[in-house]
Amino acid sequence: MLLQFIINGIIVGSIYSLVSLGFAIVYNTTRIFHIAYAVLYMFCPYMILTFFSNLGIPIFIAFIIAILITVVLSLLMEIIIYRPLAKKNSSLNIIMISSIGIMIIVINTIALFYGNETKILNPDISETFSFGDIIITYIQLAQFVISTIILLIFLAFLKFSKFGIRTRAMRDDDILCSVFGMDIYKMRIILFTLSAIFAAIGGGLVAYDVGMDPYVGMPMLLNAVVALIIGGIGRFEAPIIGGFIIGILQSLSVWAISARWQDAVTFTLLILFLLFRPQGLLGEKKRAV
């Protein structure tokens, strides 16, 4: 039984890692506390719903179209909302509140068109297979495999491109970067595209399993943020590790206590980390201001 919970935890953790990484890509570099990221996660499944269930396009193609539309939404947020604020040199609090504003608008627009109730993408009960005592559904397997592949691709990309070092430079000083001829707005477009892709894939995979309503983004965002804090802000490997830790821990708390308390466990962990190790497991110590 314990092993079953750990396996479940790893599967959930792989999704957390993916979503958390998307959040980290924006947060690590621009310091935007991108709360509206939650709606990207929720938005993609609704697009899949439109193209797959309503228009009858095959699921795989519908998924890709949905990801592209999510990317467009993410870029619209950057261009219409964040970029002007960044140019005005607004404070992080103002940007965060604006982000809350975007989130409220998108959630309610979706609710207006699709309704508040839970929608499902896949009406069938998923088939399962088992190793001994452990039972896994095919969708769970797909979640794990797809997200792991994407994470690996991203890590490889980090290792073999200049992306890592550029984003690091951007985090340190974006004005200096533009002085040195890096186009930070072009860079930000790349960041927002990447993060939207991660959110969209995560959202789509989960929604295919359990369905969605307009409010699923927020809880996922919170788990992603906790994963990021636990892993440590600054490195892209960190949210991945954090995601798996959260996934396994939540699963274990379901096993040991009860499913009802898993949020309490997660957020207690968050507060403990904020207090005693704010730089996270992998994070770097900051020079005091």
Added chain:
Amino acid sequence: MINIYIILTTSTNLLVGMTNLLSLGQAALYGIGAYLAVLAMMVLNLSFIPTLIFVIIGTSLLSLLIAYPSLRLRGDYFVLATLGFQLIVFTILYNWVDVTRGPYGIPGIPSPILFGDIVITGIIPYLILSSILAVGVVSLFFKLIYSPFGRALKAVRDDELSAEAIGRNVTALKIWAFVVSSGFIGISGLLYASYVSYIDPTSFNLDEAIFILSAVIIGGTGNIKGPIIGAVFVVILPELLRFVGLPDSVAANLRQIIYGLMIIILMRLRPQGLAGEYALR
């Protein structure tokens, strides 16, 4: 409802507008106030005035548990910590079924009883009672904001480092601000519980916390009239939409969209809100 929200926003302003602490945990405190009120009225059988005192003191003390750890953090991390507490409190209210009855809620909360035999029932007496409390809270906060205490808070808000350099205990001031603000948020919890006579945890969730914060931000921060305008606005808007004749299902979402738009536009063009004097940083 306007009176309840005036108390909520005025108290929240002490944090957001006076001390530059963006708290996403206000709904948790609101909920704590409401549940403490129920405890006092239904279990301890207190009448209104003792209940009021019990709720103020109880909420303030419980808020210390949140204030002390959160206030050691700055900026984003403070917001995150209050968010964390908001969710923890919600989970406790929701899942500790033995005490809070969890998702089933607590029905049949009695009307407030004043001076032993005056029972406040019906809309008009209730309106009078809540107005008295709201006016009381607002005038108290008016005094506080323009007292040396308010001035010291403003100093902390503008420049923590300098505030410390002139010998002010920044952490203590922030904790005071948090605790005082929480105590009065407790009052609105009490009013809410006795007004609707039924409470369940979903009235005090994260959405509510965001809603309270956006009411303050829309109205404006740093003075007295801003939060009041914010509270009036967020309570009146749904009525207006209903008056225009939109069906309820559409109106609920539409009004949220209007709040969202207002927040974004205000942040871009007028970060001090409609009537505030302090632009958020």
Added chain:
Amino acid sequence: MNSDTILIIDSIRKSFVRNIVNIRGKDEDEKFYVLEDIDLILPAGKITALIGGNGTGKTTLFNIISGFFKADEGKIEFKPNGSLIELTNLSAYKRAQLGIGRMFQDNHIFQNMTVLENMLVADENFFGERPFQSIIYYRKNNNVEKERIEKAEKIFIDLFGEDNPFLNMKNEKAKNLSYGQQRLLGLARLLMGNYKLLLLDEPTSGVNPVIIEKIKAIINYFVENKNMTVFLIEHNMKFVLDVADFCHFMSKGIIAVSGTPEDIIGNPDVRKTYLGI
């Protein structure tokens, strides 16, 4: 030395962790000492200047004295009125209450408060700063406030004469003052507190010569009329020569040369490494 000492800095060391990214994008943490070993004694009632190149740790030393940083090793003792107080474990605001005033390099005044509020908030009397104190002791609070306002206005008149911009603009927000005026307000604010030792971080940076003259006069006023000790970081050597009694030259985390300002200027090492002449 005949004069009394007010501050004893005893072998202070302070390190930071520096994060280095090497060419392969791998990062490493490296510990390096900003302050190698600082020993310093400040004579009471005098003006002492601290000079040195950028990044030699001057501001770090100030932050350690005023309690914003904690030193790795060493101790600091403060002698405001005869008895020696160990500062090492006190937090910044407690040190300020003991009598160490601090002015920062940028104008750290309270931008969104009025000119008068900027003064009142710095008063040495804390009465009314507990949440309900001002309401419960209403009458006493009014009297204290009246005294505070009189004190602030008297400071403005003493420093800047009967007709000055600060009195005229006392109810305007401080951010409406010019940069130089903000600097002067920051200095005037130091008189509201009961300070024995003032740490001034580059008081003359970024202001015009008229204001510099004014600052010079104010610093002399602190020492002569208020019996305060002044410790300042400065890059303007002319200013140092004009006001300072003693001067220390900092280099690579240690006090390299000490003496009168004239000695320092004459020192060949200082001329080469710092002044560039």
